[in-house]
Structure formats: structure tokens, C-alpha cells
Amino acid sequence: MTTDNNALRVDTIGNLIDPKLKPFIKLPESPSEKPHLIGSKCSSCGEYFFPKRAICPNCLKDEKPEDILLDNKGKLYTYCIVKAAPLGFDAPYAIGYVDIPEGLRIFSPLTECDKGKIKIGMDLELIVDKIREDEAGQAVYGYKFKPVSL
Amino acid sequence: MRTVYIIGVGMTKFGRFPESNVIELGRTAALNALRDAGINKKDIQVAYAGHARTGQLYNRECGVGQSILWELGISGIPISSVGNFCSSGSTALREAWMAVGTGMYDVAFAIGVEKLTGRAGKGRPLTSDGVELLTVMGFSPPIYFGNVATRHMADYGTTPEQFAMVAVKNRKNAGPNPRCQYKDPITVEEVLNSPVIVEPLTLLNCCPTTDGSAAVILCSKEVVSRYTSKPIEIAASALRSGPYKKCKDITTFGSDRLSASDAYETAGIGPEDIDFAEVHDCFTIAEIIHYEDFGFCKKGEGGRFVEEGMADMGGKLPVSPSGGLMSRGHPIGATGLAQVAEAVWQLRGVAENQVEGAKVAFTHCAGGFQDTIELGDVQSSAVTILKRGW
Ligand SMILES: [Zn+2]
Numbered sequence: 001m002t003t004d005n006n007a008l009r010v011d012t013i014g015n016l017i018d019p020k021l022k023p024f025i026k027l028p029e030s031p032s033e034k035p036h037l038i039g040s041k042c043s044s045c046g047e048y049f050f051p052k053r054a055i056c057p058n059c060l061k062d063e064k065p066e067d068i069l070l071d072n073k074g075k076l077y078t079y080c081i082v083k084a085a086p087l088g089f090d091a092p093y094a095i096g097y098v099d100i101p102e103g104l105r106i107f108s109p110l111t112e113c114d115k116g117k118i119k120i121g122m123d124l125e126l127i128v129d130k131i132r133e134d135e136a137g138q139a140v141y142g143y144k145f146k147p148v149s150l
Numbered sequence: 151m152r153t154v155y156i157i158g159v160g161m162t163k164f165g166r167f168p169e170s171n172v173i174e175l176g177r178t179a180a181l182n183a184l185r186d187a188g189i190n191k192k193d194i195q196v197a198y199a200g201h202a203r204t205g206q207l208y209n210r211e212c213g214v215g216q217s218i219l220w221e222l223g224i225s226g227i228p229i230s231s232v233g234n235f236c237s238s239g240s241t242a243l244r245e246a247w248m249a250v251g252t253g254m255y256d257v258a259f260a261i262g263v264e265k266l267t268g269r270a271g272k273g274r275p276l277t278s279d280g281v282e283l284l285t286v287m288g289f290s291p292p293i294y295f296g297n298v299a300t301r302h303m304a305d306y307g308t309t310p311e312q313f314a315m316v317a318v319k320n321r322k323n324a325g326p327n328p329r330c331q332y333k334d335p336i337t338v339e340e341v342l343n344s345p346v347i348v349e350p351l352t353l354l355n356c357c358p359t360t361d362g363s364a365a366v367i368l369c370s371k372e373v374v375s376r377y378t379s380k381p382i383e384i385a386a387s388a389l390r391s392g393p394y395k396k397c398k399d400i401t402t403f404g405s406d407r408l409s410a411s412d413a414y415e416t417a418g419i420g421p422e423d424i425d426f427a428e429v430h431d432c433f434t435i436a437e438i439i440h441y442e443d444f445g446f447c448k449k450g451e452g453g454r455f456v457e458e459g460m461a462d463m464g465g466k467l468p469v470s471p472s473g474g475l476m477s478r479g480h481p482i483g484a485t486g487l488a489q490v491a492e493a494v495w496q497l498r499g500v501a502e503n504q505v506e507g508a509k510v511a512f513t514h515c516a517g518g519f520q521d522t523i524e525l526g527d528v529q530s531s532a533v534t535i536l537k538r539g540w
Contacts, residue, residue: 080296
């Protein structure tokens with residue numbers, strides 16, 4: 001299932017996002033916007049981080065690296081197809097690592113990546129979508145990457 | 151550091167023991183080690199217990215070593231817990247090695263124990279400690295190694311058949327070893343056709359869920375002659391954590407390369423001097439990468455190394471002659487010391503699956519993940535090099 005972000009109000013999706021992931025996801029505020037992951041950037045040495053860091057580990061100078069919206073596109077570094085899923089996840093699904101232009105690698109579930117179509121190096125873009133169900137069967141949202149639509 | 155020797159080792163059988171608890175398992179292995187060393191329990195001066203899941207599973211975060219040794223009438227000495235993911239047992243050994251090597255103590259005990267069959271989520275992969283964010287996103291160790299496997303296949307042409315050959319080899323090695331959980335031979339086809347966990351890894355490419363314990367007694371050069379004329383020397387005991395380089399090559403483990411190079415340097419030897427190795431084959435792809443990271447073969451040639459029989463008994467460098475984690479099982483805190491116990495029996499020339507004339511052994515344990523979604527390395531890697539001390 002891929003969610004049409006415009007169909008659900010931002011605050012509705014916001015409430016469905018896993019609380020642990022909330023600080024890392026910026027939802028679109030208008031239909032023309034796309035979701036982004038929120039990383040951080042050290043004001044002293046310029047290093048990017050995802051997840052956000054409390055202090056820049058490189059130079060220890062910036063104790064509150066500034067939040068920045070990361071590029072929502074990337075390339076698939078590697079992946080696997082999960083058949084024996086952790087509790088709440090619906091197998092089979094693809095999950096892998098996506099390299100984004102800031103020089104970061106993002107661990108992410110992948111969607112619309114059927115076997116045969118999925119390929120290392122493929123161009124992907126970020127979406128916000130259901131990633132699993134909680135103990136009560138409620139949909140829990142998070143981020144995913146999907147192939148860039150041509 | 152003065153020279154430190156191993157004078158006694160002991161293990162339980164590894165398997166599923168629903169009626170046993172961690173204290174009974176630990177007590178059995180520790181008693182076997184005391185008897186093997188022929189040592190009076192009063193001679194033990196310090197002890198370290200490696201365990202990684204007893205807190206989460208049995209509300210026993212601390213005190214496991216004290217409880218085990220209390221049952222054997224050993225008390226009053228310094229005893230502490232060592233938790234370091236899959237390297238917990240190896241780290242306990244390293245602490246004991248340092249305690250004796252620095253001259254603070256003459257005789258030390260290292261005990262490793264774990265009981266994993268008590269965990270919930272039967273049939274689902276074991277989760278990893280301290281990775282909340284990753285777990286929210288569906289992370290599990292098989293998923294990590296599945297990702298590693300896909301990239302290794304893409305970069306080097308490694309095949310699922312080559313992964314399977316690791317499992318087949320290690321199961322064949324386990325045949326004569328009574329301590330292994332699984333001993334029946336398997337074929338490449340059986341491995342490939344077993345249920346898929348995360349493609350490209352099937353069930354028989356993953357180590358099983360296991361209970362067990364292992365223990366090792368160490369002593370200084372000054373006192374070793376009181377106990378044995380055939381001690382095993384600890385030529386090196388190295389430990390590293392993950393270096394976490396951004397966007398690193400996922401088909402090599404930085405912490406493993408660092409711990410191995412430390413160990414080679416301390417021991418003053420290279421991979422060509424090793425007679426056999428017991429490595430952390432938690433997944434078959436991991437063993438293939440270990441061949442490369444430890445210099446047993448060149449980068450990218452790990453698949454061919456196993457396919458051409460180099461890691462077989464009688465090959466260029468036999469790997470996991472005991473059966474490895476794949477067959478023995480992987481009770482986390484016990485594994486590193488079980489590898490050392492198996493290596494000691496090899497060096498004494500009394501192993502069931504004996505490497506002829508083995509004089510130098512290499513053992514390796516590694517594991518744990520950092521909770522960064524952009525993850526790149528394992529949290530702990532321990533390498534021990536052992537050699538005949540006579
Ligand atoms: Zn900085």
C-alpha cells in the first residue's frame with residue numbers, strides 16, 4: 001500500500017508516525033511539497049548526520065547541530081527481501097540502504113520494489129507510508145523509499 | 151604484559167535445555183574446567199563472567215558469575231560481569247588475560263553462559279541490543295547480513311551456492327563433535343531449499359537458537375608448572391569496537407580488521423602461520439567475509455576460498471573444525487569461550503575432529519550494532535591467538 005499524502009491530513013499522518021521516528025520526519029505542508037528526513041549539520045565543520053546528533057562527534061564544537069531537511073532522493077546501495085519478518089511487519093518486503101547526496105546512508109524499508117525490478121544503484125525517493133502494525137493492529141507509519149517515478 | 155597460559159577448559163553440551171537455568175549451565179562448564187585444570191578451587195583469585203541476555207530474559211543483569219561460583223564454593227574473590235554483545239565471552243577471557251598479564255593475579259577464571267531458548271518470538275530472528283530506532287524500522291541481524299550478502303554478490307560474483315558450502319562444511323566438521331547442537335550432514339541443495347529467512351539467506355545459512363556455557367582457567371608463567379606441563383599460551387587477545395565510517399563498504403567489517411591486525415602484531419605472526427581458525431560464522435556470508443578480513447584470502451575471493459576447499463579439513467586453512475556457530479549453536483555469552491575451549495583441545499591434539507599437528511589457533515567473535523540508521527559496522531570484535539606452550 002502506498003499512501004497518497006494529500007488524501008490524509010498532515011496531523012492525521014503525524015499521529016500515525018512511530019513516536020521514535022517523529023523527530024526525524026518532516027511531513028509536507030502543502031500538496032506541492034514532499035516529505036523529507038530531518039538530519040543535522042555541524043555549524044563548525046559542516047558534517048551532516050542522520051539520525052540527528054546532540055553534539056558534533058567530529059569537532060565537539062557544535063553542541064546543537066542545526067536541523068536540516070535532507071535530500072529526498074537517493075540511490076540503492078544494497079538490499080534484501082525479508083520473508084521471516086519481525087513482529088508487526090508484513091512479509092515479504094524489501095529493505096535496504098539508500099545513499100543520499102549529503103554523503104549519508106539511510107536504512108529504510110523499500111516499496112514498489114518487486115523482485116526482478118529491484119537493483120543496486122536504482123534511483124529512489126522518500127515517502128511516508130505504513131511500515132508495520134502495533135500490538136493492537138493499528139497502522140504505524142514511518143519513512144520508506146520507492147523507485148523514482150519516471 | 152607477562153605471558154599468560156590456559157591450563158583448563160570446560161563446556162556443557164550446546165543445545166536446547168529448557169529445564170536448565172543459566173546458573174546450572176555455568177556451574178557445569180566451570181566445574182569441567184576446574185577438573186580439566188586439576189586445580190584446587192582455592193587457587194582461583196579473580197573471575198569474569200560473560201553474558202549478554204540474562205538481564206533481558208531472566209532479570210539477571212548482574213551477579214551471574216557470583217551465583218555460578220557460589221555453587222562451587224568459590225566466593226570472596228573479585229567477580230564481575232562482562233557484557234559485550236556476541237563478544238561477551240571473549241571479552242571475559244581478555245579481562246582475565248589482562249588481570250594475570252599485568253601481574254595483579256596469578257590465576258583467573260573466565261566463564262561464558264547464555265540461555266536463549268527462553269526468549270519470546272519463537273521462529274523469529276533474535277533482535278539486537280540497543281538499536282531502538284533500527285528496530286522500529288524493522289531491523290534484525292539477518293536483515294543486516296542479507297544486505298551484506300546482496301552487496302557481496304553484486305561486487306564479487308559470490309553465489310548462494312558458495313554461502314551454502316560454508317554451512318555444509320561446518321556441519322560436516324560437527325559430525326564427530328558431541329557438543330554440537332546439529333551434527334547430521336547436509337547438502338548444498340538442502341541449504342538452498344530450506345525456508346528463506348531474508349533473501350538471499352535461507353534458514354540453514356543462519357546459526358540456531360541455543361543454550362550453553364564454556365569456561366577457561368588462565369594462569370601466569372610463574373605458577374604454570376604447578377598445574378601442567380602442556381599449557382596453551384595466549385599469544386594475543388585483541389578487542390576493538392566499530393569504527394563507523396560513513397557510507398563504508400558494507401562487505402568488510404572494520405572492527406574485525408582492526409582486532410585481527412592487533413592480534414597478529416601482538417603475536418608476531420601473520421595469517422600464513424595459523425593452523426586453523428574458529429570464526430564467528432553467525433551467518434554463512436559472515437564467514438566468507440572473515441576469510442577476507444583476516445587475510446586468509448584476498449578481498450572478494452572468500453566465495454572461491456570455500457568453494458575450492460581451502461577452508462576444509464586438510465585444506466590451506468581449516469576454518470571452524472569444531473562445527474562453528476552454525477552447528478554448535480550460538481549462546482551469545484558462551485560462544486567466545488567455547489571457541490577457545492575447542493581450540494585448546496585442538497592444540498592438545500585431542501579434538502574429535504582433529505587438525506593434524508595444529509600448533510597455532512585463531513579464534514574470533516564479533517557482534518552488536520550501533521543504533522544509527524546509517525549503520526556500518528559491528529560494535530565489538532575480539533580475536534584470540536593461541537599456541538602450544540611446550
Ligand atoms: Zn563538527
